[in-house]
Amino acid sequence: MKRVNFYYSTKLTFDDYVHNHSFALRIMPPETDTQHILSCSLNISPFVPTQQTVDAFGNNVTAGYMRDDHRFLDYEIKGSAEVDHTKHRLDLLPCYFYQSQYTKPDDGLRSFYDSIKGKCTGTASDKAEYFCNILSDTIEYKKGFTDTTTTAAQAFALNKGVCQDFSHILISLLRMDGIAARYIAGLAFCDGETHSWVEYWTGDHWEGIDPANNCPVSDDYLVISQGRDFRDCAIDRGVMFGKYTKQLQLVRSVLT
């Protein structure tokens, strides 16, 4: 068990006024069997009333609507939590067994799976570790080649990617193997941005694994959101009106 302090902020700036701006943030870490939230405060600027709900995947959703003109939206969370990975999460949904929008394999990724599947037998954990080892040999961790719309199949074809891409490819492989897997967005390795990793179902509980770093998940990982893939976990989604042409997003995160 470890006590961690977390901080995350985003500054969204537009080059012209926007209005009728609806947003949904998945930013408040959920209370789960492996993490107990001791405190968490959310600040949004400019001031806007918000509502909290919990979505189908167990994420805290903060929804808001700003009718008036504004040129920025800033939000930050800070708080502390107790993380304990000796405990287990059990919240399984059947959809985690099936490929989703980002993880659906193409012929390339499917034949890659076919070429490696025979080489590993054993438990779900053995397979997850094996796939992770292979990925760290096959895929190069490199920024700038993929973005938030890149699918597992596309990243695999590029042989490059960031944590999001590693997660999608690993999930795709696990699901092809009949193992339920989900995408996790969270804070770890305090590199200033959010991190992503994977949880797979061992047969009776979830276990975390970090494919981008090829290591198991420890108490230094704080879950912010989870889902079938990146789409369910996007930290912010929004729709707004206005003549702006550019938006600038600055993100900062700290986990200590």
Next chain:
Amino acid sequence: MTQQKQFNKAVGNASEINELLRRYGVKFGIYKDGVFNEQFFPFDPIPRVISAEDFQSMEKGLVQRVNALNEFLFDIYHEKKIVRDGIIPEDFIYISKGYLAECEGITPKNKVYSHISGIDLVQAKDGEWYILEDNLRIPSGASYPLIARELTRIAAPQAFSENHIVDNRGYAELLKETMEYSNCGGIRAILTPGRYNAAYFEHSYLAEHTGSVLVQNDELFVEDNILYQRTYSGSKTRIGVLYRRIADEYLDPLTFLPESLIGIPNLMEAYRSGNVGIVNAPGNGVADDKGIYYFVPKMIKYYLGEEPILKNAPTYLPFYDEDMKYVMDNLEKLVIKDVAEAGGYGVVFGSDLTKEKLEEFRKTIIAEPRRFIAQEVIDFLDLPILDNGETVMRKADLRAFVLSGEKTKVWASGLTRFSRNPDSFVVNSSQGGGFKDTWVLSR
């Protein structure tokens, strides 16, 4: 025979009624090769007549079916007992495009998922009714028989004074009741994607007749998880129930397709919080999937402990080895449906295929067994229609409308669609068919 006389009287006014329909703008839109066209939905004046006795048993069967489907939807988005108990293989649920994981755990007001169900039936030559498919998402078509009846009453009033026909004009009242039962506090609204939608005529007609406001997304917004309509004076009105005529995937760009321009951001948050009713519930597509159709009689037994009153058309699932063998051996006499398609698309009659095409199609089915269902071709009862002054016999089906409010009720009318092509079994309006009024006799 008085009935025949009355038909003839109505028949005599066919061109007059079609002229009135044109004047009222009773149209439906159709896309072909990316071009939008509005067409008149040709009306045939000879009504389909359903006896009181026949209707009673059909009504019982439809209520039973829709109640089971509503139970199924609640189960699938909560405990999934029917999968756990092995009645339906889980692949059929979770691979279905209509299953929306985003709707897990949501309970709509009063547990009603399918408020308006359009159940398509055909009558076989022996008089037995068979279910062809269930439409639980946004079934359209109720307004056509409504307005046709209105106009026929003007053109041939004697037909209605001399026959004992159940008045079908109560549909709007029934719809209003149904919407009210799912109202979470506020006004009733019908959401249309706009005038280029195939069923725009119907959206405006139903709004007018149920006393609901007809809205488009740009006048709606969600604030504090409550759905509001913006008014021109700058004030806002709360919407308690939204009869939406847009597909699930476009409903909320912050939950579903981010590129949707016809949705309402955060509508799903308002819905999840129980602040607005959505008619029909998002996620219903999992229950009207053509693959799930096969399991509906099993659902009736499972959830209600009853024997199904209405029969399915004999259906085979190539997913099961035994059925696959039957389908391979009998492909030339079966009708094959692609489970992902709707509106009469993706329907192939084995008898229309050449030897080579049959062989090719067999391979496709073997490669993707989950994608298809196969059905015996039912020998439909042909109905008389008027074609250039002559009575000819054509294939027809019936879309029955079942409304689930406090009680499940069947509208004593329906949309009878027929094929104008003598060789075709496909009656969908998008495939160029026409429609008739459906008379349910009161005795």
